[in-house]
Amino acid sequence: MYDGGKIITGIIIGLALLTFPIWYNLGAAPKPPDIKLPVKEKQCVQPKAYMRTKHMQVLDLWRDSVVRVAQRSYVAFNGVKYDMSLQNTCMSADCHAKKTEFCDQCHNYTGVVPYCWDCHIEPKEKPKEKPKEKH
Amino acid sequence: MLEKAFLGERKYWIWLACLLGIMGLGFIMWLWQFRVGLGITGMSRDVSWGFYIGQFTYLVGVAAAGVMVVLPYYLHHYKAFGRITILAEFMAVGAVSMCLLFILVDLGNPVRALNVLLHPTPNSVLFWDMIVLNGYLFLNIFIGWNVLTAERKGAPPPNWIKPFIYISIPWAISIHTVTAYLYAGLPGRHFWLTAIMAPRFLASAFCAGPAILILLCLIVRKTTKFDPGKEQIQTLGSIVTYALILNVFFFVCELFTVFYSQIPGHMDHFHYLFFGHEGHGNLISLMWLAFVLMTAAIILLVIPACRRNEGILTVACVLTAIGTWIDKGFGLVVGGFVPNPLHEITEYWPTVPEALITLAVWSTGFLIITVLYKVATSVKEEVGGV
Amino acid sequence: MGMNRRKFLKIAGTSTLASAVKPAADALAGEKLGFTIPETLLHLFHKPTGFTPGEALTAKRWAMVVNVKNCPEGCKACTEVCHKVHNVPDAAKMESPRHEIKWIWHAKYDHVFPGQKHKHIEEALKKIPFVVLCNHCENPACVRVCPTKATFKRKDDGVVLMDMHRCIGCRFCMAACPFGARSFNWVDPRRFIKEEEQNREFPTRMKGVVEKCNFCAERLAKGQIPACVETCREATKKKGKEPALVFGDLEDPDSEVRQLLRSHYSLRRKPELGTNPNVYYIV
Numbered sequence: 001m002y003d004g005g006k007i008i009t010g011i012i013i014g015l016a017l018l019t020f021p022i023w024y025n026l027g028a029a030p031k032p033p034d035i036k037l038p039v040k041e042k043q044c045v046q047p048k049a050y051m052r053t054k055h056m057q058v059l060d061l062w063r064d065s066v067v068r069v070a071q072r073s074y075v076a077f078n079g080v081k082y083d084m085s086l087q088n089t090c091m092s093a094d095c096h097a098k099k100t101e102f103c104d105q106c107h108n109y110t111g112v113v114p115y116c117w118d119c120h121i122e123p124k125e126k127p128k129e130k131p132k133e134k135h
Numbered sequence: 136m137l138e139k140a141f142l143g144e145r146k147y148w149i150w151l152a153c154l155l156g157i158m159g160l161g162f163i164m165w166l167w168q169f170r171v172g173l174g175i176t177g178m179s180r181d182v183s184w185g186f187y188i189g190q191f192t193y194l195v196g197v198a199a200a201g202v203m204v205v206l207p208y209y210l211h212h213y214k215a216f217g218r219i220t221i222l223a224e225f226m227a228v229g230a231v232s233m234c235l236l237f238i239l240v241d242l243g244n245p246v247r248a249l250n251v252l253l254h255p256t257p258n259s260v261l262f263w264d265m266i267v268l269n270g271y272l273f274l275n276i277f278i279g280w281n282v283l284t285a286e287r288k289g290a291p292p293p294n295w296i297k298p299f300i301y302i303s304i305p306w307a308i309s310i311h312t313v314t315a316y317l318y319a320g321l322p323g324r325h326f327w328l329t330a331i332m333a334p335r336f337l338a339s340a341f342c343a344g345p346a347i348l349i350l351l352c353l354i355v356r357k358t359t360k361f362d363p364g365k366e367q368i369q370t371l372g373s374i375v376t377y378a379l380i381l382n383v384f385f386f387v388c389e390l391f392t393v394f395y396s397q398i399p400g401h402m403d404h405f406h407y408l409f410f411g412h413e414g415h416g417n418l419i420s421l422m423w424l425a426f427v428l429m430t431a432a433i434i435l436l437v438i439p440a441c442r443r444n445e446g447i448l449t450v451a452c453v454l455t456a457i458g459t460w461i462d463k464g465f466g467l468v469v470g471g472f473v474p475n476p477l478h479e480i481t482e483y484w485p486t487v488p489e490a491l492i493t494l495a496v497w498s499t500g501f502l503i504i505t506v507l508y509k510v511a512t513s514v515k516e517e518v519g520g521v
Numbered sequence: 522m523g524m525n526r527r528k529f530l531k532i533a534g535t536s537t538l539a540s541a542v543k544p545a546a547d548a549l550a551g552e553k554l555g556f557t558i559p560e561t562l563l564h565l566f567h568k569p570t571g572f573t574p575g576e577a578l579t580a581k582r583w584a585m586v587v588n589v590k591n592c593p594e595g596c597k598a599c600t601e602v603c604h605k606v607h608n609v610p611d612a613a614k615m616e617s618p619r620h621e622i623k624w625i626w627h628a629k630y631d632h633v634f635p636g637q638k639h640k641h642i643e644e645a646l647k648k649i650p651f652v653v654l655c656n657h658c659e660n661p662a663c664v665r666v667c668p669t670k671a672t673f674k675r676k677d678d679g680v681v682l683m684d685m686h687r688c689i690g691c692r693f694c695m696a697a698c699p700f701g702a703r704s705f706n707w708v709d710p711r712r713f714i715k716e717e718e719q720n721r722e723f724p725t726r727m728k729g730v731v732e733k734c735n736f737c738a739e740r741l742a743k744g745q746i747p748a749c750v751e752t753c754r755e756a757t758k759k760k761g762k763e764p765a766l767v768f769g770d771l772e773d774p775d776s777e778v779r780q781l782l783r784s785h786y787s788l789r790r791k792p793e794l795g796t797n798p799n800v801y802y803i804v
Binding site for chain 2 (some may be wrong): 543606615617618619620621622623626628631633636648654662665666667668669670671687688689690691692693694695697698700701704705706707708709729731761791794795796
């Protein structure tokens with residue numbers, strides 16, 4: 001093999017770089033998500049297991065439905081009617097009112113960074129909440 | 136063949152290092168733009184396309200101009216051009232790559248660029264532009280590489296490549312036509328709303344492109360042992376001459392329609408560009424410069440004795456390239472936006488980060504061209520036995 | 522009233538088609554199949570998951586009439602409320618005037634009707650600021666040029682909308698709009714909206730997307746008329762005037778807009794371009 005030494009060194013450096021995240025995080029078990037479910041509301045728009053794996057698809061369908069065809073009412077699996085809105089329904093005061101205690105928990109754990117909240121305003125989490133604006 | 140790109144003299148590596156340096160600087164600026172938004176550019180609510188789209192438009196022309204070499208060789212069997220088709224094709228590859236990069240840096244949401252494929256929209260000209268540009272890039276890489284490989288083996292290009300070559304000819308016309316249609320079909324933008332836009336684009340492309348190709352050929356002759364040839368350069372010179380005259384002629388046609396009809400909405404844009412409008416006139420000197428350069432180039436080119444002198448031809452080509460660049464890469468885009476649809480005036484001037492990103496994209500294009508030319512000329516040197 | 526034969530056939534046709542397509546779409550959504558289809562492919566078969574809320578205001582074609590002379594002097598109620606309700610940042614607070622965003626604003630007659638200006642125009646018109654906004658054209662150039670259908674015309678009521686989730690920020694629509702109705706988020710707009718001034722029921726935008734007036738689609742869904750029209754009603758009433766902004770269904774002969782158009786001479790901006798604006802001006 002020509003330049004065998006160089007090639008092998010190159011492969012080793014490449015492998016080291018590739019596996020760097022494993023070495024870097026070795027031994028440090030990440031904190032598992034600690035999800036706080038809503039206190040007041042006990043039922044989501046779909047069963048819990050479905051929401052856990054498919055909430056992004058639900059939201060994706062919701063947004064197309066709301067934005068593009070103005071069909072904003074959603075009948076949940078148990079027949080309850082909801083207004084399809086991340087900001088005003090999912091994250092309303094009675095449901096997932098704290099992004100840090102719900103959304104962020106799993107997203108941080110799995111290392112995904114959805115940019116929903118670049119536009120959608122997340123609920124205030126400060127204890128004293130100002131009265132809602134009326135317009 | 137790509138290994139040829141790694142065997143170069145000191146000068147070659149210094150040049151590549153310079154280009155990479157500019158690319159690095161521009162990339163840092165782009166990261167800033169990516170973070171902060173396109174607000175770091177000089178564009179505004181009223182002038183919503185600027186330098187990036189201007190360069191894109193100009194370079195689509197340069198890319199399309201490859202056909203000016205391919206067509207005479209393959210359709211008219213003009214043998215002399217056989218020597219330089221590869222240079223024209225690889226120039227097109229570099230130019231189209233720059234076009235795609237300019238579109239990408241101009242997007243507000245580059246991470247969503249693939250939405251164009253996910254939600255294909257045939258009624259949008261931009262959708263078609265995406266198709267023709269990517270197709271043209273593929274065609275030129277594919278054809279260029281295969282023909283060069285065959286040449287290296289001392290064999291004629293395989294027959295199955297012929298259909299691709301024939302398709303590439305109308306395809307080249309299509310990329311610039313579709314780009315012109317981006318502009319020429321917009322209601323309320325009277326500066327662009329002209330049926331002659333596509334012919335104008337092609338004319339300016341067929342002078343600017345071959346002019347740049349002549350300059351590249353001269354550089355190749357200087358820096359490698361491969362000589363693209365005197366006849367080849369002279370024929371390209373004639374093409375530049377005709378196309379440049381056509382370009383100015385088409386522009387005069389525009390001027391006639393606009394100023395003889397005296398329709399204010401059409402005149403205002405020309406007024407703004409060449410004389411200033413309501414006290415605003417950022418581009419006046421640049422626009423006049425463009426036409427002085429192009430006129431000077433025409434004078435130098437139409438006199439046969441001048442054109443045959445390669446030194447003077449070089450000057451004429453530089454004048455052509457710069458003149459058409461100002462006209463198309465700057466005036467055409469900005470002029471269409473000023474005055475705005477409410478006849479208010481917001482002026483435009485690129486910012487430093489915007490200029491640096493632009494420069495970096497150009498450097499990327501030149502890097503691609505340099506590397507591909509290095510491969511091509513090395514093969515030519517090898518085959519030529521030098 | 523009522524629907525003509527063509528419209529009936531259209532509706533009948535689409536509903537037949539829909540009933541045929543629905544089982545297929547359901548199957549594709551993975552509900553009946555043993556395996557799931559990749560999400561990217563599912564995108565192509567998206568079907569609406571909801572229905573129109575009962576309280577929603579609906580129309581065949583929403584339109585607005587601007588009765589310019591009813592506009593009280595110095596009144597900016599419509600623009601203020603619109604920008605507040607939709608979380609549009611105040612241009613004065615932004616770093617550069619180039620980054621301004623506006624959905625609805627006031628402009629001089631000469632700029633709104635540039636083809637109609639002349640020296641001896643009625644004195645009153647010279648002073649009156651004309652309300653301008655997206656015209657929600659029947660044949661919108663912006664929709665025609667958008668490469669991703671991020672801007673689209675809603676089939677049911679003709680409102681031209683933006684899908685902020687989909688916009689790639691190419692700004693082709695801004696070049697295409699003959700009315701300068703569109704704004705681009707050159708920077709992150711949220712930095713310029715104070716938290717306490719946000720309307721927390723409506724999203725802001727992110728940097729890099731185009732936006733414009735949406736005829737208050739989010740309010741129509743709740744049975745409310747557009748915010749500018751509602752505010753104008755109150756503001757003009759205080760001054761003892763008839764409202765300057767009137768909103769309604771252009772296809773309904775009894776609607777307020779139709780009544781106004783029937784009894785007044787009206788103008789539209791740049792009608793010669795064939796975009797067919799749905800905002801009418803009574804001067």
